[in-house]
Amino acid sequence: MYLQGNLFNQSDYSDIELLVESEHFYAHRIILAARSEYFRALLYGGLRESQCDNHIIEIKECQSAAFKILLQYIYTGRINLLKEKEDILLDLLGLVHQYGFQQLETSLSIYLKSILSLKNLDLLIIMHRK
Template identity: 45%
Template sequence: MSSQHQYMSATSSGAGSSSRVGEIEHISHLSENIGSLCLSAEYSDVTLVVEGVRIPAHKVILAASSDYFRALLYGGMREASQAEVELQAPLQAFKALLRYVYSGHMGLSVLREETVLDMLGLPHQFNFQKILFTLVLYLARDL
């Protein structure tokens, strides 16, 4: 078997997800690995305090997902040098937002209606505009 054929067989046999020969795509694997860090103290470099609850987090993940967190944690504000940062937000809604930040997924149907309603202010507050439209459509459909 030629080396070209062996390569094509390996990529198409489930050894890795590939959309074209010569490309490897493991987005779901990456999402799972980053998602496993959510609410975990492993490698955490900041603690967010929401409603008095301490939540371990990772500055680079937060900053990569939101201009708000980028400015807060790396933009020269006093919070950039603090080990703990207090945020004003409903706790359960904020935890759901964090799971979205870390995994790129939010299952609205598994959240309590109260939590989904509490989430409506968070996209504006923390600059996650992309999820606002989906939240509004979901609530409009269910009301």
């Protein structure tokens, strides 16, 4: 279904590089824009980054592990939540909200509600603030 899955984080034919916490991710503007209104505005619209001919865009205030999961979802339409740590999933939840992936946000929220308890939620909040 998602032929672009073969292009996930491949430097061949990529036309943009996303930098998150010193980790480089290779991507394709057209795929990002087709999957997200946020990326469409960022890359082709009125946002500051679209005004320059910059091939490297720094993504701030997120963990590279969470961004990698989001990028994988953009390219394949799938992610495996079972193997991810809770703090990464919480960061991912913020990203999917910011970038407008409403269906994934709903699914991720339901999953997080099912695995989080009050005890580990306090610990996660403390860890996330560091």
